[in-house]
Amino acid sequence: MKKLLSGYSKKAGLVPGSIVHVGDRKAERPKITLIKYNRDRFEEKVVEKVEDCFDGDQDVVTWINIDGIHQVDIIEKIGAEYGLHPLVMEDILHTDQRPKVEDYESYLFIVLKMVWYDDIENDIRLEQVSLILGEDFVVSFQEAEGDTFSAVRERLRTGKGRIRSMDASYLAYALMDSIVDNYFLVLEQVSEIIEALEDRLIENPVSETLEEIHDLKKEIIYFRKSVWPLRDVISSLERSDSPLIKDTTLVYLKDIYDHTIRVVESIETYRDIITGVMDLYLSSISNRMNEVMKTLTIIATIFIPLTFVTGLYGMNFEYMPELKYEWGYPAVWIVILLMSASMFVYFRKKKWL
Amino acid sequence: MKKLLSGYSKKAGLVPGSIVHVGDRKAERPKITLIKYNRDRFEEKVVEKVEDCFDGDQDVVTWINIDGIHQVDIIEKIGAEYGLHPLVMEDILHTDQRPKVEDYESYLFIVLKMVWYDDIENDIRLEQVSLILGEDFVVSFQEAEGDTFSAVRERLRTGKGRIRSMDASYLAYALMDSIVDNYFLVLEQVSEIIEALEDRLIENPVSETLEEIHDLKKEIIYFRKSVWPLRDVISSLERSDSPLIKDTTLVYLKDIYDHTIRVVESIETYRDIITGVMDLYLSSISNRMNEVMKTLTIIATIFIPLTFVTGLYGMNFEYMPELKYEWGYPAVWIVILLMSASMFVYFRKKKWL
Amino acid sequence: MKKLLSGYSKKAGLVPGSIVHVGDRKAERPKITLIKYNRDRFEEKVVEKVEDCFDGDQDVVTWINIDGIHQVDIIEKIGAEYGLHPLVMEDILHTDQRPKVEDYESYLFIVLKMVWYDDIENDIRLEQVSLILGEDFVVSFQEAEGDTFSAVRERLRTGKGRIRSMDASYLAYALMDSIVDNYFLVLEQVSEIIEALEDRLIENPVSETLEEIHDLKKEIIYFRKSVWPLRDVISSLERSDSPLIKDTTLVYLKDIYDHTIRVVESIETYRDIITGVMDLYLSSISNRMNEVMKTLTIIATIFIPLTFVTGLYGMNFEYMPELKYEWGYPAVWIVILLMSASMFVYFRKKKWL
Amino acid sequence: MKKLLSGYSKKAGLVPGSIVHVGDRKAERPKITLIKYNRDRFEEKVVEKVEDCFDGDQDVVTWINIDGIHQVDIIEKIGAEYGLHPLVMEDILHTDQRPKVEDYESYLFIVLKMVWYDDIENDIRLEQVSLILGEDFVVSFQEAEGDTFSAVRERLRTGKGRIRSMDASYLAYALMDSIVDNYFLVLEQVSEIIEALEDRLIENPVSETLEEIHDLKKEIIYFRKSVWPLRDVISSLERSDSPLIKDTTLVYLKDIYDHTIRVVESIETYRDIITGVMDLYLSSISNRMNEVMKTLTIIATIFIPLTFVTGLYGMNFEYMPELKYEWGYPAVWIVILLMSASMFVYFRKKKWL
Amino acid sequence: MKKLLSGYSKKAGLVPGSIVHVGDRKAERPKITLIKYNRDRFEEKVVEKVEDCFDGDQDVVTWINIDGIHQVDIIEKIGAEYGLHPLVMEDILHTDQRPKVEDYESYLFIVLKMVWYDDIENDIRLEQVSLILGEDFVVSFQEAEGDTFSAVRERLRTGKGRIRSMDASYLAYALMDSIVDNYFLVLEQVSEIIEALEDRLIENPVSETLEEIHDLKKEIIYFRKSVWPLRDVISSLERSDSPLIKDTTLVYLKDIYDHTIRVVESIETYRDIITGVMDLYLSSISNRMNEVMKTLTIIATIFIPLTFVTGLYGMNFEYMPELKYEWGYPAVWIVILLMSASMFVYFRKKKWL
DSSP: OHHHHTTHHHHTTSOTTOOOOBOSOOOSSOEEEEEEEOSSOEEEEEESSGGGGOOOOSSSEEEEEEEOOOOHHHHHHHHHHHTOOHHHHHHHHBTTOOSEEEEOSSOEEEEEEEEEEETTTTEEEEEEEEEEEOSSEEEEEESSOOSTTHHHHHHHHHTOTTGGGSOHHHHHHHHHHHHHHHHHHHHHHHHHHHHHHHHHHHHOOOHHHHHHHHHHHHHHHHHHHHHHHHHHHHHHHHHOOOTTSOHHHHHHHHHHHHHHHHHHHHHHHHHHHHHHHHHHHHHHHHHHHHHHHHHHHHHHHHHHHHHHHHHHTTOOOSOOHHHHOTTHHHHHHHHHHHHHHHHHHHHHHTTOO | OHHHHTTHHHHTTSOTTOOOOBOSOOOSSOEEEEEEEOSSOEEEEEESSGGGGOOOOSSSEEEEEEEOOOOHHHHHHHHHHHTOOHHHHHHHHBTTOOSEEEEOSSOEEEEEEEEEEETTTTEEEEEEEEEEEOSSEEEEEESSOOSTTHHHHHHHHHTOTTGGGSOHHHHHHHHHHHHHHHHHHHHHHHHHHHHHHHHHHHHOOOHHHHHHHHHHHHHHHHHHHHHHHHHHHHHHHHHOOOTTSOHHHHHHHHHHHHHHHHHHHHHHHHHHHHHHHHHHHHHHHHHHHHHHHHHHHHHHHHHHHHHHHHHHTTOOOSOOHHHHOTTHHHHHHHHHHHHHHHHHHHHHHTTOO | OHHHHTTHHHHTTSOTTOOOOBOSOOOSSOEEEEEEEOSSOEEEEEESSGGGGOOOOSSSEEEEEEEOOOOHHHHHHHHHHHTOOHHHHHHHHBTTOOSEEEEOSSOEEEEEEEEEEETTTTEEEEEEEEEEEOSSEEEEEESSOOSTTHHHHHHHHHTOTTGGGSOHHHHHHHHHHHHHHHHHHHHHHHHHHHHHHHHHHHHOOOHHHHHHHHHHHHHHHHHHHHHHHHHHHHHHHHHOOOTTSOHHHHHHHHHHHHHHHHHHHHHHHHHHHHHHHHHHHHHHHHHHHHHHHHHHHHHHHHHHHHHHHHHHTTOOOSOOHHHHOTTHHHHHHHHHHHHHHHHHHHHHHTTOO | OHHHHTTHHHHTTSOTTOOOOBOSOOOSSOEEEEEEEOSSOEEEEEESSGGGGOOOOSSSEEEEEEEOOOOHHHHHHHHHHHTOOHHHHHHHHBTTOOSEEEEOSSOEEEEEEEEEEETTTTEEEEEEEEEEEOSSEEEEEESSOOSTTHHHHHHHHHTOTTGGGSOHHHHHHHHHHHHHHHHHHHHHHHHHHHHHHHHHHHHOOOHHHHHHHHHHHHHHHHHHHHHHHHHHHHHHHHHOOOTTSOHHHHHHHHHHHHHHHHHHHHHHHHHHHHHHHHHHHHHHHHHHHHHHHHHHHHHHHHHHHHHHHHHHTTOOOSOOHHHHOTTHHHHHHHHHHHHHHHHHHHHHHTTOO | OHHHHTTHHHHTTSOTTOOOOBOSOOOSSOEEEEEEEOSSOEEEEEESSGGGGOOOOSSSEEEEEEEOOOOHHHHHHHHHHHTOOHHHHHHHHBTTOOSEEEEOSSOEEEEEEEEEEETTTTEEEEEEEEEEEOSSEEEEEESSOOSTTHHHHHHHHHTOTTGGGSOHHHHHHHHHHHHHHHHHHHHHHHHHHHHHHHHHHHHOOOHHHHHHHHHHHHHHHHHHHHHHHHHHHHHHHHHOOOTTSOHHHHHHHHHHHHHHHHHHHHHHHHHHHHHHHHHHHHHHHHHHHHHHHHHHHHHHHHHHHHHHHHHHTTOOOSOOHHHHOTTHHHHHHHHHHHHHHHHHHHHHHTTOO
């Protein structure tokens, strides 16, 4: 549950706009990657100091990717270079933002949530990705080094597709697209877990399954909470009249919007299904209880009256004529068999057997 | 659950707009049917190569129907001929789109879901149908060869109704109408299954029924997910000011919109009813449990005290005066009968018998 | 459940706008009633052939009422006379339309649902009523002969109220008002059924009650489905700028709109209440189960230990000193009474007795 | 449940706008109170005949309050004097209107619901209050004589606050405000009932509590139904551009709107809480059932095996060596004590004891 | 539940706009703090009489903070000085307002709810904070002396951050921000309580836990009720075109809006989770019941038949041949062991053991 709120209590009481890193994942050292390209050119290098990125190259798209945001001075230098608002720098560092887009005229500030499924902890993990989209540059901030953007990087390297001939807003789109595509991978894993749960439930409902369902439900609630605002982010990008978003990019944003809707709808669907699974579990429990009770009832209903009969002739009265009769004992057996048989018929009629 | 996501993980990481077929159903060979008609003329042929369709005929409506979309080059050739955007071609191939309509000025791109009930698997099946509506042509893509459009084809052949004297947008309407009409067939089958379930439930609630309800609920959730966006599709077609939609067609779109609303409302209604059926099941289980428990309680409550009485006189104390009395045994019988009778009266009063 | 879908599957595959009657209720022969009136004049007759209605009378309001719509030629003749769109004629015949209003400039086409409670089948029945409102005429179509409109007819005959001095749109309002007023009668019957159910539930919850609740819930779901769109119908009539709706009629439409809202809200309220009744039923079942279990537990908890005690001294060991003591038997009785008494106190403390 | 619909079935079939009183509460005789005031003057009298109110006084605000609306001629005379629309007069008499406001240009017609808690019947009671707001007069209609408006009357008499120096629309506001303030009293009583219910539930859940919860839930549903439309009433008064609402009054309407929202939100909150109480009840039942079952299980699980042991040595076989041993009987006691002890340990481990 | 309504019943019947304090928390004496600052100057003093604050200083921002609002004359004096509307003064005193913002042109009136978690009572506590924002002054009213604003005061004192160089609207923002930041602290505590509840539930569900869940649910409902309107407050401040809100402050309001959304979403999430916890509790109860029943059933099903067998040979018939056989007793033992073993196998197969 901590992830819902992480950082806010640390920050409460600070000066708004104060640049403090709030987050747990710390990459060893922030890794700064600089890529410059246009239709004809492609240059990629890992730089040590962020200042090396600001060389005022013309006619190229510059993409600065920073893995690890715990070194505050890097963000401050980038902020100074590109004239970022203090609140933007604060939001980059506070990795508990809602996905959002903010238009600061000379640049757009976009916050997204990367998501992946942690197989070991059986947890859905979130990481904040912030993008600064300017006229001819994109700066991307990730909490830790990951390979989310490697496909985009590869496409830039090889010049495959139309990416090299497009502008910075298309690069921003490509980065967002690779994040949204990632959601589908997580959804697929969630879907597999649900299916596995369903199978196990029907075979043998145990109380551990219940906890698993509860945990999964919570994971989906958090997932939904992180993805839900994305809809508005993409749709406000689409409708924005910022000149930074080129018309050629707009149609791609429509495509990404469709994907986002699909993700959100799928999460809703999983919520519905997992609620159904919970019902299934509870019904299974009821069913098994029913079966247990039926067994008990059948046994008790047959044997308790019989025991009474035997008890009857176990009494020690001196004057019990039946005890003297030679056919007394066989008669009791006949009574016992008749009683059992009629009970059996009764249970059959009731469909309990 | 796979159908919710199929294809996305395969695609994750690819170049956006990359034309790769994502889908499972593969017709043996794509079948291309070309129909040309106007008020006076009707021509229909199955062509081998898609190029044969592009002969620039004037004054006719051209309908190219492609059954099977796994051969990418066909889509590419059509894309080249009609100037389709790469994303459109991608969406035709990725059969996991949400129903949508996109206006590319020179043509409209419409994605719908065909739906039918698979009697063997007891499954609702979905298939993507994409339509390209241009000034005087319609291109329709189906995942596999089916006979959905055979009624439209028949009407074109015979010239029945007003279809031959109308334009391409009316043809698109007719195709959409035949898809929406199909939904009603599926709904009817769903309704029959629910009724059958209800009947079985009341007679004999077993745990297999529970699983069936759960599965049906899931099917309806998926069905709803596929049909829901259709409302917006049709209504945005209606409100669109695209010159491709002729005024004479608009009133028919209003009609199809009504049908769509009816489908959506029916699905909602089924959801409500199936929730009610689930409640009915759970209540039946509770009821039966109650009945079982009552039986046990009646038997136990009558015989356990009686057994105690017999146990009492089965004790072997030397000094138990009752055992010596001649009327001891009959007295015990009287006690037993009185106890049983009073229990019987008590249960009657409680309405347990 | 059939009523949700009736007709659509019959129609699937037909030419849109094809005039086929889809519906089950067939009056023996369609009955055509012609009424003409103005402030000074009133004329009413049953005509054999629909053509007799078209005599081009001036300065009167003409009301043609057709009971029974299975004779397609009558609708076709009216369609020809008043220039109705083929889709309108289709919708009159297909009695499974949603309530709606369509503005065809020279006339308004209004579809409503008449509703009544079938005491014999314990069913809410629906019937489609279609109205054509023109400049100086109203044509009304009912599925079967009924007396819904008899009050309107009576007011026209006697000239009571303002109806004779008003125009055709007021007549249409009066007809709609009599349909909506009818809803309240059905609602009242539903309310009585719910009250009866509640009373029975509290006294004696049996599983038949459960089925009744389930059926009533379904009836209310269908009722709601039919009435819900009425809100939009009336409100779009109110807001429509069609010159066919006179200003003097508008204020009455506002009144009918209020009634419609009341009906819809009442249905919602009944849904809520019936859900509450279901909960009440389930809780009653739980309560009774609890009572049953308590009885069993009390009996078993008192007598099982006692039976053990008697069993103890029913053993046949040779060396059991207690058996020889003269006070052995009374001592056992004292033990038994003490055990019973302490159990009784325990149950009292637990509030089980 | 009758109150949901009262009157409508009586009215069904009547001429719309027919002035018939529909309602149950009949004051002995309608009481007509006339108040005239301005900054300098205040006059109050009870009049016998309504005509005495219409004396065309200038420069004063006239407030006619009518307690009891069953004498139709009074409403008709007022209607004639102030030119009320027939539907307005109908709505005043039919006390089952939804709260609403209607602008008839020369006057506003406002319908509200007065609400009070009937301590004897444990019922929330509703009464319709209708207001006619004209340029310099307010006419208020109540179903029965009450003291709701006594505070307003007192303020007018004493000239306290700003009311005497304000216009008719402020008087209308003051009347509405006293009605809305009344809602809070009812809400407070509801809150007390809920708290009392909660306390009783936790101590001892009995089935009467269940019925009380169910009844309270229904009361709240009806309350909500009556108050809900008030929001729209007040907000449409606020936004209305009727010259009858003076600007000085507008700010007070905003205040009353805030109160209405608070009432509606509180009702919603109570709904949520009462649902929670229902859950609490059901859980308590489950908890008690659990406790009952545990008691039974502990007793049965300890004594049933012991009884078997005693039964074993109660058998009458001739060759049972144990019976001859001198230590046989003490050995059985040891077995019995060991079995009891191990069961006790088992239950402790399971946390059942 | 009182906190929902506190004060309203006291007020019912009073003159609207009457200035009466409605609230329970009374600070010993209202404490008035005056702070004046601009870029160069900072002055802070505790004043005895509120008149000392009105000295018409130019070019500074004046912040008057009043802790404790039970002394009505202070509010009246401030009202006179700044020309506050009577309703504003009423609302400051009535501490049961919904959060709201009202634009009175020369000043903005903002009502917020401060919230903190009372560790001793395990309660979420609310306190009303009212702000008056004028051209160059802010007046803040708190119910009791607290240290919420101490961080803001500290920043003003030290001149840290940009606060000293900004205008009055930034000060108002800073105060609101410190209130909203406080929400996160409460949310964090709520989250910890939920986690603790979950842990305890899984280990040992007792009925006290149920009450705790119920109480927490209610707390969250009230919390939500107080925070929900904040969204609209902040967003209407953001969209307001009041000249009192400077453009430089607007971007900060956007930031605070984001935080508010996060709070609201978190509360919604907690509601969902706590509902899940309730389900978990109920399922745990069912599970334990199941376990209890299984134990009972296993014991009873094994021993009841065995007891019958022993009872059989405890009968005292004279002619029971088995009793005479030397192998009779060992044979019974064999039967007993066989029956137990088969039962054991049966339970294993059923997975009850």
